[in-house]
Amino acid sequence: MNVFLMYPDHDFDSKLKLPWNEQALMEDLELETLFSAMSGNDEFIHTVVKTAILTSMDNNRKIIQFRQKNLEDCLKHPEIIRNLYSIAIQAIELERKSFFGIFHYPTSIINRSLDVMDGFVELLKQIRSISDNYQSVFNSPGFIRFFTMIQNELTDPYFEEIKSHLMNLRFKKGALISAELGIGNKGEKYTLLKQNPKKQNLWKNLLPIRTEKYLITIGDRDDRGFRALTEIKDRGLNNIANSLAQSVDHILSFFTLLRSELAFYLGCINLSDLMKKRNRPLTFPVPLENQNNTLIFKDLYDICLALTTSDYIVGNDLEVNEKNLFIITGANQGGKSTFLRSLGVAQLMMESGMCVPAVSYHSKLYNSLFTHYRREEDITMKSGKLDEELSRMSEIIDRISSRSLILFNESFSATNEREGSEIARQIILPLVGEGIKVFFVTHLTDFAQSIYLKELKDAYFLRADRQSDGERTFKILPGKPLETSYGADLYYPIFKNGSSLT
Structure with a gap:
């Protein structure tokens, strides 16, 4: 019997090999929060949803x-x-x-x-x-x-x-087994026979016919005899035992x-x-044909963040066609990274057949998802942060295709702005030229401004909203890159009263 509830024509394998960048996706998109919420403390469900979602790009x-x-x-x-x-x-x-x-x-x-x-x-x-x-x-x-x-x-x-x-x-009436004599009069070809039900015959009961029977009676204390009989029985039942075990x-x-x-x-x-x-929407997304390079969503929010806080999580809207490069700039702590994470998680959820955290979501399908986020320096690094970033980028390039989606978050910022911007340009522009969808969150002003001035038809610019008094709305809206990330908004509340860090 086939189940066929995950695929129309074959069964689901919960032991599918996970993508090579599993660890990066888990860390950058905070997927453990999602998997834990879905599992409800059931480790088996956790394993299945993790496998189903991370392998969904196929x-x-x-x-x-x-x-x-x-x-x-x-x-x-x-x-x-x-x-x-x-x-x-x-x-x-x-x-x-x-x-x-x-x-x-x-x-x-x-x-x-x-x-x-x-x-x-x-x-x-x-x-x-x-x-x-x-x-x-x-x-x-x-x-x-x-x-x-x-x-x-x-x-x-x-x-x-x-x-x-x-x-x-259960052989309540015993087992009927036939055998043949082989070399040296050893038994062979033990076969279990079907016992025919005995038919009641009045004349046979009244006039019993004596028939010669060849019987061996084993004494109550004949252990060797019982062992020999058990061995004969086991040989006769061996095929039945195997068939029954296979049925189980x-x-x-x-x-x-x-x-x-x-x-x-x-x-x-x-x-x-x-x-x-939490009174937050989930909707069935609309997967588009691959030739339809449209991305439309309304009130898309970060479900992992929504699962960890009781605060209201701001959603974002977007409607674009035929764009492959999205550069996201704007105020620090304005919701850029959250927006990027919401997009990556929603795409994985859609391609796995789930509802997504939005009022509506329309997107083409991709065959792979990559994340390239800035990493904090730690003792496990064998080289500098920039070398580590470039090494990870090289691994992605080796596996990327024209149907890939890649999310960059503060990439190439481990060096000065001029060098980081040049590296970004030399990597991002060829990717976009191959039709790869790129979302790039950055504070590299030189990079963002230079791409904006090129007026590329594939490029679309978004900016974290900031009100005139410095308040963040956490909305990501269309807007050209500015020359500031408003870092002073974060500086003054700390130092305006003469406070110092010790």
Whole structure:
């Protein structure tokens, strides 16, 4: 049985290899906050959502829209999803608690497998019951296919047949085994035979016919005899034991996949519940065709910040077409880095099939996301900060493509402004020329002004808003770069009264 709730035509692998820049994405976009909120202290959900989101850049529009429709059903019927997830966990725990023992003899394997199968059957019946009662309220192609499969495969005759097989495999009337004599009169080709039910015959009961029987009776204290008999029985049951164990593994794999794929949607449900409590919007984004280089969003906010504070988080709006370079300047502590993070997280969420933190969000798809943020110097660095920045940039260049999105935050500021601006120009302009989407938050005035004066058709300029009294609104608005970042606004509150730092 296939689950197929994450992809239309194959199952989800929770052990997919994460992108090479996983650590940078986690740190720069503060994704741990998002994953922890979605997991709700469930480590397995944490693993699944992390894998699903960080590997999402390989998804196409068909996969994204498939997940969106499934998620829409999940958000409408969260208790059903939680019930199915709970059943999957019960099945996995049931198998885990069953133990073969020290010796893996066929008899012990059969007994253990029968106990597990009995529990599996009851849990499969629960899933069938959910399908019977709630299939009609689901409208997404993924869940319609899933419930249809359950009803077609888990029928009443199927359960009756399983019940009969499991009862026969307990061998309450003993096991009928045939064998042949091989070289040296050693037994070989041990085969378990099906026992035919005895037919009642009145005449045979009244006039019993004596038939010659060849029997070996083992004494009560004949340990060697019992061991020999057990070995013969185990040889005859070996194939059955293997087949039954494989059946257990097959059904277990179904429950394991069900748990993995539902974990993603359950994480989305948990996140939706949290944002409802904070009265913040989540919306289904619109993934655009790759040739449509449009970016439109309304009230896009940083969900990681919203999850860590009770304060209202300001959202931003943007509507641009055919732009690949976005240079963001403006006042210190004006919301530039927060804006950049909100954009990166929203793109990952969209491409994984989730709702995004905005009123609306339209964007093309990218096949990779990179971040290049300024790092604080620490003892692990083997060279200077600028060398470290250039080294990271080289690693990105080796992996970047024309369908990449890259977010720069205060990059190349480890040197003087003239040199940093020249480095930025020599790196950014060729990237944009290859059609790569670039967002660049910077205080390098020379760089920003020089790009503005070039009047590039691909370039778009944004600026952190600052009111005349110095107050930050945390809105990012269209605006040409200025020659100041208003650092004095931060300086004077500290030193205006003659305060000093010690």
